[in-house]
Amino acid sequence: MTTPAVIQTSLKGKNALPLRPASQVMDLERLGALHQSRLSFMRTTVRHIMRERWQIEPSRFELDADGYGTVVYEVQAPHGLFSFVLFSDYLSPEERNDRVIATQWDLTMALVEGQVDDIYLQKLRENVPKQEAGRVDARVFVLSRANRSARNFDYVVDQLAKGEQPATDKIAKVGYLYRTTAVYGSGKLGMADWEKVRTKHKDFARPFAGEMFVCLMLRNFSLLQVEHIAHHKSPDNFQPMAAEIKRFFGIGNSTGLGMAPYMVNHPLLLNQWIEMRELALARVRVLGRINDSIRQQLNALITRCAQYTRDTYTEDQWQTANNEQLLKDLAALHTQTSASVTSWDELLNWSEENCSLECQELLVSVLLELYPDLVDDLEDYQNAEEFLDLDPVMPLQQLKDVIETRYSWALSTDFDKDGALETCWYRSEEKMEPRLGSIADKEARQKQMALGVGYAVRKCYNQLCEYMGDNGTHNTARFMVARPKMRGIVRRIQSMNRCVYGDIQANLLDRNVLPMHLLRCKLAFFGVGKFDPRSRLWVRNTMFQGAPLLEDIGQPFNDDWFMPLAPKQ
């Protein structure tokens, strides 16, 4: 059984498993090549729902013939009763905008503790559709909104109304009926704080579990809604959608720069996610027994991944080139594994020498699929207490050594190089939206967020060396009294030194920084697929494609919806 002590001894000390080094894993480009895995939050959310047989039933279903109105689902989970409340409103095409600055949406939703009575529903009705312009109370713990994928939505309604099924090759291109444009939790807009969710709502006490659940419910509602509208449109000809086609619909997502600061501002949490993923890989590397059945599964998964990649549609040249390279690498990997695999260590080493980062990381995700028994119990260890504590007694020589060892990447970065400090991250007065500008903009430069960790470490190191010239025997506390401006970065350095993986190893102030890598890393931990960058600043992707339907709860479940393929028609 996995316990915190088992995890600690597997990560550090004499009994530690062979983890990949931080210099490899925390490289930004590699983080930007991650794929979904068994430990992604969508997968763990669905596992819990299916294994615990959550009861999810509509308690209010008030939609007109066009699908507008109010729907409330009651969700009976093992530790509590919750309500998923959804408002569907008319939105004209010209008002449909996926940006965070939008003010109206097709659907708005809330996840609420307990049952919702008429009075409370009215209160939600007055606030949830307004999103940022509204206020809710601490009974609500997730708020979200979504916009229709207009072409797909109308097409699917028309097909069902005609008594025909939607074409799966069309769904493979755009695999959703709605796109979420924001999913809020953690106390935004007056909602319950994460501290309450974590301590009181055990069913959602894993990172982003509530947020993922809302997206899953949105996906299920979208399927219900198209059938509802089609049925009213043509009651005589209407045919419901086939279950296997329904499962191939996910939920679209647009993710912009907002996620990037989150990754830098929650280093202990990110480290925890990475540690669990790497620990899972290390377990497989050492303990994963290889036999013919496993080899067969491996090859089937590689074939599936190749088809999934072929089905991934993007107009972005950079991502297209990555996908083409991935397909070549997967073909080579397939050749390699078709011969005979006897050691995961050897196969992983081979991939590092012969494949792109995308393929190397996809292989990691595939290996995790093969050994649920070695991997799945780590899902309970993805939370982190986010205390960046100063170690006041640490001698300055030790602090210097820590910087030289753990932040050698920062010390070796040439910050005097042209463009090394050109990017600045700032918040706009428009909904405090994070934006990425140039230091040429004086206001943006002056008001930039403190995301340049590498540069801050470099400055701290310089000041530390200078201070140590006269005060070499001092400890960190004494240095902090003399150099209080260094407090934030010293605390971070010391705290991240206590972790296996630590900080993202990249200069985020560089002119050529690709925020897309940060977005993709977080989205991979969420469990999304079909990455479709729309610029270097935002990406479309698909959530929950292939996941079980609400009607599948209580049915046999093998948790095999990794890289889902279009059903055959």
Next chain:
Amino acid sequence: MHISMNELKAALRRCFEACGYFVGNYEDAANMVLWLEKHGLNGLNELEQALPYITQFCDRPLSTVVYEDSTSAIIDSHDRSSLNCIAASVDLAHAKALENGIATITVHNCHNRMFILKALTDCGRRGISVAAYWQSGNETVTEHSAAIRADERYPSYSEAITSLPANTDVKALTIICSSRVDLTTSLQKSRGNIDARHISPAQIADNKNQSVEQGINVNEALWAEINRIGSAVLVENTRQSQLEAGGR
């Protein structure tokens, strides 16, 4: 107005950042205010009193160590608010206590000392016991003490109105810190003390549970002022700026 703790923390961080607090300090300051409010000790009232002076506190000289030996130190905070200087003093006490078992730090010329409670609590969580004592008030003198045992999550806090004559050094604070001895404090029932109140760690824990369950109520004018100050870290929404956003 109802707000979440996370909203309060984020708004306070922007507020202190806008006031010129350094990275590390603005997080500390926001956490200090939030901690008091979350634990039922009126952090927002304390902040409201400090707010008119908040930018001035940043312009003062940095704290200096006036005297130091292995178990004690005297620090002059040069009329700064404890919001942007006290954490370093508690860290120094913490380090000396770890090295020598027990340490005393006296801080002079420090405002808003109530905010020290968050820093004390961090010490307790990390296995160090701390006690603090201070007086305040120019005419009516109040006295205050707080303490936390090693490995505890909540401190105790006592305050009383005294009949002491106005002290010339009303901005002083004494911190005692130990890695060996569990320190507790309660104000003596001296003849002059009136309206003494003692809040136990259990009461503070109860207050926290209530805040976690229901969030926080804030005076709308104060909330607007915190956000108004914090808006100085936001960049004007120009056409160029819109091009620098993620999204279509």
